[in-house]
Amino acid sequence: MLPFGxxxxxxxxxxxxxxxxxTFACLSTSTAxxxxxxxxxxxxxxxxLKAQVFxxxxxxxxxxxxxxxxxxxxxxxxxxxxxxxxxxGERGSENQAQLGNDALGLIGLAAQAENPTIVVxxxxxxxxxxxxxxxxxxxxALAHTPISKPMAAxxxxxxxxxxxxxxxxxxxxVTGLSMGGFGxxxxxxxxxxxxxxxxxxxxxxxxxxxxVIRDVPVWAFHGxxxxxxxxxxxxxxxxxxxxxxxxxxxTEVVGRGHDVWTVAYRDAxxxxxxxxxxxxx
Numbered sequence: 134m135l136p137f138g139x140x141x142x143x144x145x146x147x148x149x150x151x152x153x154x155x156t157f158a159c160l161s162t163s164t165a166x167x168x169x170x171x172x173x174x175x176x177x178x179x180x181x182l183k184a185q186v187f188x189x190x191x192x193x194x195x196x197x198x199x200x201x202x203x204x205x206x207x208x209x210x211x212x213x214x215x216x217x218x219x220x221x222g223e224r225g226s227e228n229q230a231q232l233g234n235d236a237l238g239l240i241g242l243a244a245q246a247e248n249p250t251i252v253v254x255x256x257x258x259x260x261x262x263x264x265x266x267x268x269x270x271x272x273x274a275l276a277h278t279p280i281s282k283p284m285a286a287x288x289x290x291x292x293x294x295x296x297x298x299x300x301x302x303x304x305x306x307v308t309g310l311s312m313g314g315f316g317x318x319x320x321x322x323x324x325x326x327x328x329x330x331x332x333x334x335x336x337x338x339x340x341x342x343x344x345v346i347r348d349v350p351v352w353a354f355h356g357x358x359x360x361x362x363x364x365x366x367x368x369x370x371x372x373x374x375x376x377x378x379x380x381x382x383x384t385e386v387v388g389r390g391h392d393v394w395t396v397a398y399r400d401a402x403x404x405x406x407x408x409x410x411x412x413x414x
Contacts, residue, residue, distance in 0.1 A: 182240075184228045187255070187293065189286040196286045197228035197256040201240045202298060203249035211299040213250035213329075213408060215239065216291060218309030218316040221268075224257045231256045234310060235398035239408075243401055248408040250306070251298060255290060257283045263309070263316030268337075271366030275322055275339040284316060288324075303412040308332035310394045311362065314353075318370060321346050330410025332403065335359055335393050337366025340373035347379030350410050354397045356389030382406075 182199040189196065206212040217239065219231040231254045238244060239252050257263055261283050266273035294300065305328050309317040314336020321331045322342035330350040351374065355367035364385065371383045386393055397403050 182232070182254070186228075187286065187290045189282070189289055191289075192282050192286065194258070194282050194286045195226075196258075196283065196290060197226055198290060199228060199232060199254040200294075201252040201254075203245055203251065205249045206251065206299050208299045210249075211301040213248060213304030213306055214291065214294060214298075214300045215250050215252045215306040215308065215408070216287060216320075217252060217254045218263050218287075218307070218313030218320075219254070219256065220309075220311030220313055221262070222311075224259045224261070226256065226258065228256055234392075234394045236394075238398040238404060239308070241404075244404040244408060247405065248304075250304070250408045251294065251300065253290065253294060255283070255287050257312075263287075263312055264319045266315065268312065268315065268362050271337040271363045272369060273337075273339055275319070275342055278319075278339075280319075280323060284320060288320070301411075303414060304329050304410070305412075306330050306332075306407060306410060308334070308407060309336065310334040311336060311391065314362070318342075321349055321351070325349060326412075329412035330407055332397065332407045333367070333370075334397055335362050335367070335391055337362060338370050340369045343370070343373035343377040343379065347374055347377040349379075350381075351379075352382040352384070352403065352406060354384045354386065354393040356386045356391060356393050358388060359391045359393075361391045 182201050185198055185200060187196045187198055203212055217236055220234065223230040223233060236254065262281055263284050265281050266278055307317050307320055307328050314333045317331050317333040318336055318338025321328050322338060325345045328349060332352050334354045335356065353367045353371060355364045357364050371381050374381045386396055
């Protein structure tokens with residue numbers, strides 16, 4: 134079993150057709166490509182990713198983070214604000230690992246062209262999680278799971294960024310992979326009126342939260358051969374949302390294991406969809 138949040142570099146990835154089981158229609162025509170470096174413009178933008186540390190005034194938790202702010206963000210043209218939640222393999226304090234797994238695609242010129250968006254990449258400490266729940270179970274009870282210290286700190290970090298930069302309050306977004314996929318479902322369920330859109334990769338949540346998040350635009354990705362987080366995790370969330378009257382998008386990648394970020398974060402359609410989401414005033 135691959136470490137949670139890690140990428141397998143042992144083989145070249147072959148193109149995969151995206152389809153889905155009868156109950157879960159695949160709504161993307163993306164195909165997987167071979168493991169490649171981030172786009173050149175995204176690599177160059179790393180010089181703009183300022184390394185900083187946010188300290189939660191309540192818990193005292195120090196949360197390292199990287200920040201990208203488009204130069205076009207002004208009071209007259211405020212930007213969206215996207216929270217990126219990394220996987221378990223990128224935990225630490227060196228303030229660098231969370232930029233792996235194609236996360237830099239979110240700040241590439243192509244992704245940012247039409248919808249300039251501030252992107253913040255916090256790093257969860259080694260011995261903590263975005264959600265205090267066992268990943269292999271695929272689901273958990275939100276009502277019996279207090280918000281984790283890193284997630285609480287991330288929320289306060291978002292608030293501090295909104296106070297410092299010209300942020301459109303109707304364009305708060307969240308995405309995450311693996312442990313961060315759980316975090317994406319979790320934060321949207323806890324604050325259903327805060328986020329304009331969510332992109333959850335190979336994660337899971339509490340299906341009973343579906344009625345309160347049914348109106349949040351969600352796109353979930355999962356590999357049907359995922360050995361780390363069972364694919365039923367995403368299937369249950371999507372099914373619950375549809376039964377609650379929601380209209381989530383779901384892409385289940387046939388033959389793929391845990392690393393569906395190599396599909397989602399390299400797909401221009403997916404990135405455009407996420408950054409273009411806007412909550413009604």
